[in-house]
Amino acid sequence: MAKIKFILDTKNAEDLKILRELSFFQSAKKPAAEKKPAAEKKPAAEESESVHSLEQVRAAVKAKSKEHKDALKAKLKELGAGSVSTLDSSKYDELMKFANEL
Numbered sequence: 079m080a081k082i083k084f085i086l087d088t089k090n091a092e093d094l095k096i097l098r099e100l101s102f103f104q105s106a107k108k109p110a111a112e113k114k115p116a117a118e119k120k121p122a123a124e125e126s127e128s129v130h131s132l133e134q135v136r137a138a139v140k141a142k143s144k145e146h147k148d149a150l151k152a153k154l155k156e157l158g159a160g161s162v163s164t165l166d167s168s169k170y171d172e173l174m175k176f177a178n179e180l
Contacts, residue, residue: 128170135170136162138177146180 139150139162153176159165165173 128167130170130174132162132167132170135165135173135177138174142177142180149180150177 143150153173154161154165157165157169157173159169162173
């Protein structure tokens, strides 16, 4: 509070110039941290890329579902999905391999 009162009482330009130079008067902005070079990472989209598309997986599951419905449902549950639509794209290859082995 005393700092604010002192600033308000200051009337001439020379006093204001001195105040600006004082460290306690400067804004609370911290100096920008040095930027470190980012480690080379693959974007999440590239990591989860699958050789097969959703349409291909759906077609394969549909073709096998009449004969192996229970096995396919169990595999989807094992992969953390209730249906092909909710299956993570990174797991398409695993489901395709499973369906082709049936």
